[in-house]
Amino acid sequence: MTRAASSGKDEAGTEAAGGLGERNHPWSGPGSGQGATRARVAAATDWLERRGVLAGARSHRLSARIDPGLLRAAREKLGAGSDSELVTAALAVLAGGDDFGAWLVGQAGALPQDFELAF
Numbered sequence: 001m002t003r004a005a006s007s008g009k010d011e012a013g014t015e016a017a018g019g020l021g022e023r024n025h026p027w028s029g030p031g032s033g034q035g036a037t038r039a040r041v042a043a044a045t046d047w048l049e050r051r052g053v054l055a056g057a058r059s060h061r062l063s064a065r066i067d068p069g070l071l072r073a074a075r076e077k078l079g080a081g082s083d084s085e086l087v088t089a090a091l092a093v094l095a096g097g098d099d100f101g102a103w104l105v106g107q108a109g110a111l112p113q114d115f116e117l118a119f
Contacts, residue, residue, distance in 0.1 A: 041089040044096025
């Protein structure tokens with residue numbers, strides 16, 4: 001990540017709208033929202049930052065038609081204040097490195113038949 005990107009400024013040195021450089025995303029930090037959901041988004045964003053996936057500036061415009069109930073439920077779960085924050089969080093989780101679900105499904109049948117939990 002470039003120095004400009006990590007400072008929240010674009011290559012020309014102007015403020016990047018909602019830059020995602022080094023813990024600058026709105027879902028990081030204490031008391032910033034909805035617990036596990038925000039932690040998952042922050043972890044995914046950090047993973048993407050470490051791999052140089054994020055450009056540092058939010059410059060791509062996106063338009064979509066979305067069911068209002070879905071939008072409302074997702075915004076409430078994340079505690080997002082804007083559509084941009086919500087879409088950015090959703091894309092980070094989708095693109096991020098959390099492969100736990102796939103790993104868990106792949107574990108089916110991994111334990112021996114006589115395995116028992118001790119209480």
